Amino acid sequence: MKLIFRNDIVALSAESDEERAICALLGAADGHVFRLHCMSDRGFSLAEIGPEAEARRAPLNIVRGVEPRFALISNLARTPFELEGERYASIEGFWQGLKFSDATRRRATARLSGPEAKKAGVAAGLPATIIHGGATIATGSPAHWALMHMACRAKFSQHAGARTALLATGERWLVHRVRRDSRTIPGAILADIWMRVRRELRGETDLS
Numbered sequence: 001m002k003l004i005f006r007n008d009i010v011a012l013s014a015e016s017d018e019e020r021a022i023c024a025l026l027g028a029a030d031g032h033v034f035r036l037h038c039m040s041d042r043g044f045s046l047a048e049i050g051p052e053a054e055a056r057r058a059p060l061n062i063v064r065g066v067e068p069r070f071a072l073i074s075n076l077a078r079t080p081f082e083l084e085g086e087r088y089a090s091i092e093g094f095w096q097g098l099k100f101s102d103a104t105r106r107r108a109t110a111r112l113s114g115p116e117a118k119k120a121g122v123a124a125g126l127p128a129t130i131i132h133g134g135a136t137i138a139t140g141s142p143a144h145w146a147l148m149h150m151a152c153r154a155k156f157s158q159h160a161g162a163r164t165a166l167l168a169t170g171e172r173w174l175v176h177r178v179r180r181d182s183r184t185i186p187g188a189i190l191a192d193i194w195m196r197v198r199r200e201l202r203g204e205t206d207l208s
Contacts, residue, residue: 001013001014001015001016001019001022002015029048031051032048032049032050032051033048033049033050033051034046034047034048034049035047035049035067057171057172057173058172058173059172059173059174059175060169060172060173060174060175061175061176061177062074062174062175062176062191062194063176063177063178064076069165069168070165070168070169071165072159072161072162072164072165073162073165073166073169073174073194075090075091075092075095075190076090076091076092076113076114076115076117076118077090077091077113077114077162078090078113078114079091079113079155079159079161079162080159081151081154081155081157081158081159082154082158083150083151083154084133086107086110087110088110088151089110089111089112089113089117090112090113090114090117091148091151091152091155092112092113092114092117092118093109093110093111093112093113093117093120094110094151095121095148095151095184095185096109096112096117096118096120096121096124097109097110097120097121098130098132098144098147099121099124099125099126099127099130100124101131105124108120109121126139126183126184127139130144132147139184140183140184140185144184144185145185145189145193148185148189148190148193149193149196149197152193152194152197153197153200156197156198156201157201163201166194166197166198166201167198167201167202169198173195174191174194174195174198175187175188175191176188176190176191
């Protein structure tokens with residue numbers, strides 16, 4: 001079988017009766033979306049997701065194991081951004097840092113990303129309130145979630161890679177389903193924030 005890769009398109013050309021039979025079977029999946037898995041430099045596999053129209057609407061779970069092209073959407077990803085004059089290495093560093101009343105601890109947490117940032121917040125426990133901008137905010141309240149929206153907006157507006165990843169989700173419904181849901185920002189709330197920012201980046205809503 002002859003393989004041609006040109007203009008971001010992989011084309012296969014059958015050269016035997018057996019290969020033509022394989023192409024005929026694949027023809028039944030015309031218009032379907034597949035996920036490519038490269039096992040080695042000697043072969044790969046294609047896993048069918050489904051018809052394109054359905055695949056584009058299939059919920060996308062943004063977790064650590066999400067496919068690489070969407071990985072920068074995650075709060076844990078190292079996606080430096082600036083917010084209110086402060087620099088953050090990740091959304092997780094921002095969010096966990098809010099638990100600390102001490103400015104030095106907040107700044108230290110702001111430099112972290114990945115599991116390291118998540119672990120840093122464990123030391124602070126789960127305070128009933130947090131202080132931000134001089135205001136006392138109840139943990140897990142809509143005002144608390146508004147800070148996440150503000151930080152995510154800054155991240156996706158400033159970090160080109162993260163913005164590309166978010167916009168690449170198209171019209172798919174985003175979810176954040178993990179084994180143990182957050183008590184401060186449930187997965188449904190976080191996913192809704194990502195989708196709201198996605199609409200904002202497309203100009204469908206006002207960024208102000």
